[in-house]
Amino acid sequence: MALAKLKQDVTDARLAAVSLPEGAAWINAARNDALTRVAAMGLPTRRDEYWKYTDPSSITAVDAPQAAILDNDEGPLFADVDRVKIVFVDGVFDEDASDDLTAEGVTIERLADVAASDIHWAKDLYGVLEARGQKPVARPLAALNTATATDGVVIRVTAKAEKPINLIYLHNDASSDAVLHNLVKVEAGAEVTLLETGPAASRFSKLLEVDVAEGAAFHHVRAQGRDHERRAVTHCFARIEKEATFKSFTLTFNGVLTRNECVLEIIGDDASAHVAGACVGDGKDFHHDDTVFITHDAVNCESRQVFKKVLRNGATGVFQGKILVKEGAQKTDGYQISQSLLLDDDSQFLAKPELEIYADDVACSHGSTSGAIDEDALFYLRSRGVPEKIARNMLTLSFLAEALEEIADEGLAEELRDRLESWLNRHS
Amino acid sequence: MLEIKGLEVKLEEEDKQILKGVDLSIAPGTVHAIMGPNGSGKSTLSYVLSGKDGYDVIGGEATLDGEDLLELEPEERAAMGLFLAFQYPVEIPGVGNMTFLRTAVNAQRKARGEDELSAGDFLKVVREKAKSLKIDADMLKRPVNMGFSGGEKKRNEILQMAMLEPKMCVLDETDSGLDVDAMKLVADGVNALRSEGRSFLVITHYQRLLDHIKPDIVHIMADGRIVKSGGPELALEVENNGYADILSEVA
Numbered sequence: 001m002a003l004a005k006l007k008q009d010v011t012d013a014r015l016a017a018v019s020l021p022e023g024a025a026w027i028n029a030a031r032n033d034a035l036t037r038v039a040a041m042g043l044p045t046r047r048d049e050y051w052k053y054t055d056p057s058s059i060t061a062v063d064a065p066q067a068a069i070l071d072n073d074e075g076p077l078f079a080d081v082d083r084v085k086i087v088f089v090d091g092v093f094d095e096d097a098s099d100d101l102t103a104e105g106v107t108i109e110r111l112a113d114v115a116a117s118d119i120h121w122a123k124d125l126y127g128v129l130e131a132r133g134q135k136p137v138a139r140p141l142a143a144l145n146t147a148t149a150t151d152g153v154v155i156r157v158t159a160k161a162e163k164p165i166n167l168i169y170l171h172n173d174a175s176s177d178a179v180l181h182n183l184v185k186v187e188a189g190a191e192v193t194l195l196e197t198g199p200a201a202s203r204f205s206k207l208l209e210v211d212v213a214e215g216a217a218f219h220h221v222r223a224q225g226r227d228h229e230r231r232a233v234t235h236c237f238a239r240i241e242k243e244a245t246f247k248s249f250t251l252t253f254n255g256v257l258t259r260n261e262c263v264l265e266i267i268g269d270d271a272s273a274h275v276a277g278a279c280v281g282d283g284k285d286f287h288h289d290d291t292v293f294i295t296h297d298a299v300n301c302e303s304r305q306v307f308k309k310v311l312r313n314g315a316t317g318v319f320q321g322k323i324l325v326k327e328g329a330q331k332t333d334g335y336q337i338s339q340s341l342l343l344d345d346d347s348q349f350l351a352k353p354e355l356e357i358y359a360d361d362v363a364c365s366h367g368s369t370s371g372a373i374d375e376d377a378l379f380y381l382r383s384r385g386v387p388e389k390i391a392r393n394m395l396t397l398s399f400l401a402e403a404l405e406e407i408a409d410e411g412l413a414e415e416l417r418d419r420l421e422s423w424l425n426r427h428s
Numbered sequence: 429m430l431e432i433k434g435l436e437v438k439l440e441e442e443d444k445q446i447l448k449g450v451d452l453s454i455a456p457g458t459v460h461a462i463m464g465p466n467g468s469g470k471s472t473l474s475y476v477l478s479g480k481d482g483y484d485v486i487g488g489e490a491t492l493d494g495e496d497l498l499e500l501e502p503e504e505r506a507a508m509g510l511f512l513a514f515q516y517p518v519e520i521p522g523v524g525n526m527t528f529l530r531t532a533v534n535a536q537r538k539a540r541g542e543d544e545l546s547a548g549d550f551l552k553v554v555r556e557k558a559k560s561l562k563i564d565a566d567m568l569k570r571p572v573n574m575g576f577s578g579g580e581k582k583r584n585e586i587l588q589m590a591m592l593e594p595k596m597c598v599l600d601e602t603d604s605g606l607d608v609d610a611m612k613l614v615a616d617g618v619n620a621l622r623s624e625g626r627s628f629l630v631i632t633h634y635q636r637l638l639d640h641i642k643p644d645i646v647h648i649m650a651d652g653r654i655v656k657s658g659g660p661e662l663a664l665e666v667e668n669n670g671y672a673d674i675l676s677e678v679a
Contacts, residue, residue, distance in 0.1 A: 385507050
């Protein structure tokens with residue numbers, strides 16, 4: 001079927017500016033396949049059902065809009081955590097700033113190197129989960145990432161990793177347009193924590209494909225932040241097998257456009273998938289969109305979606321979350337909550353929670369609310385001598401707490417909580 | 429200590445006057461009780477004194493040690509030594525009781541130009557005071573008032589009072605929802621805080637709380653005014669005869 005004219009024009013313009021990177025035959029095939037899929041799907045426009053609340057035009061445009069770089073006086077996150085640091089500056093690997101890519105229990109390679117190898121296990125993962133995740137909802141920007149990404153990390157976890165791996169995305173160029181594609185394969189019974197931090201680029205396309213094998217555990221903690229004018233579209237595609245655990249948490253500060261898509265497919269029994277996010281936005285041009293799609297295709301699995309947004313001065317938050325329970329996925333326990341704290345009348349929260357269930361013995365619940373600070377609680381705190389600003393921030397942090405509780409490591413959670421607190425202090 | 433003169437208050441949202449000229453003078457170290465039927469304005473008085481939104485002061489004044497209370501923010505009133513024990517303590521999910529207490533204590537100390545309490549010192553004091561109110565470690569760890577029974581909430585109010593060491597304590601129907609044992613525990617907590625420099629205003633429907641917290645002066649409030657004041661015997665009169673006799677007598 002022909003694409004609508006606007007979609008065709010947007011797609012033609014962007015694809016005309018794309019030249020596929022060259023690599024080994026297998027990755028060339030994957031990139032070509034992805035590009036063909038982009039051309040067939042067309043890039044998103046506002047008319048697409050899942051882009052109704054978020055305008056993709058600055059993402060699909062040929063050139064990345066400028067994004068000023070703000071001073072970060074707080075220092076890097078997780079500085080005291082013993083971790084493997086892998087640094088990308090505006091999407092370009094920085095070898096000097098990075099640690100040796102070695103840690104016990106894991107093999108870490110760069111996609112740039114892997115793409116040049118004629119034979120590599122990554123062949124069975126690169127673009128594979130992304131392609132699977134295109135149904136039933138098309139995600140053309142993810143396919144565009146698969147087609148054009150030149151670098152990223154390729155991680156294979158074979159045991160309990162001795163320390164977390166931290167991808168650090170620095171942003172030094174006000175007009176950078178970065179594309180990274182990461183792969184993580186967690187073998188049966190293995191466990192790893194992936195940290196992702198930093199503003200990354202003026203426009204950032206990032207895709208993560210994760211295969212969590214039987215009894216394995218994948219922990220993901222991400223902080224997107226700082227630069228107010230930055231744009232990011234990220235995708236996480238995960239396949240979760242028997243008795244495996246997937247946990248992902250994202251904290252977002254600032255950003256004129258952030259779209260985080262998380263597409264999880266639970267294919268083994270007794271598995272668990274949690275995805276959570278907290279965001280704080282200040283200003284009319286702040287726009288944050290969480291789009292989640294969790295498919296249950298196995299018995300006795302549990303999934304949780306916990307998303308909290310604090311919006312002020314005309315900021316916009318979007319949540320689109322779906323739980324799909326396939327036929328036979330009995331004993332599914334699905335939970336979804338999306339809430340916003342609107343600190344003024346100008347801010348808005350747009351939510352589209354969806355449940356689609358084809359099994360008859362499941363427990364799924366979802367809820368979505370928008371509210372203001374509880375005035376009774378505020379007065380109670382103030383009547384005890386807590387100054388209004390501190391009291392408001394305490395209540396705001398308490399609103400975000402349920403999402404932060406999804407981080408398994410308390411130390412990491414505490415550090416993010418402190419960052420949130422200092423952000424709130426600067427923005428109140 | 430607390431001086432209220434001709435205080436007139438209406439609701440902000442509607443044209444309804446609740447307090448119609450309240451006069452009250454509380455000397456240091458004394459315990460005053462206000463009794464009165466529902467809707468007489470007792471709770472409104474406590475809210476207006478502590479600075480809750482939603483009320484317009486249309487006449488009169490209220491001062492604490494000579495300072496105009498009504499111009500101050502709630503937290504400033506608290507730092508000056510005013511404390512309101514709520515009739516319905518608020519549940520605050522996500523804020524730990526201990527964090528809340530410590531933030532409050534240190535905010536008040538800071539406002540008064542005093543050094544903040546260290547975590548260790550604070551913990552020592554709070555444990556000791558919690559013990560005498562039979563508040564266990566679990567209650568201190570939980571979010572503020574979440575999952576607390578009615579009695580636990582009131583004990584938690586008294587714990588806050590003990591930690592903040594206010595000079596003017598207003599207790600708004602602290603006896604409501606308490607059984608006899610819980611009331612005694614709360615009253616013991618209050619009595620332990622009685623001192624020369626600290627005054628209490630105990631708002632209650634019933635005389636029974638006043639068996640445990642013995643007032644120096646009892647006031648009867650009706651229709652937004654204090655209509656009669658007297659000694660503790662006035663509370664007994666209410667207990668025996670209800671408000672009707674007193675109200676008809678002053679009408």
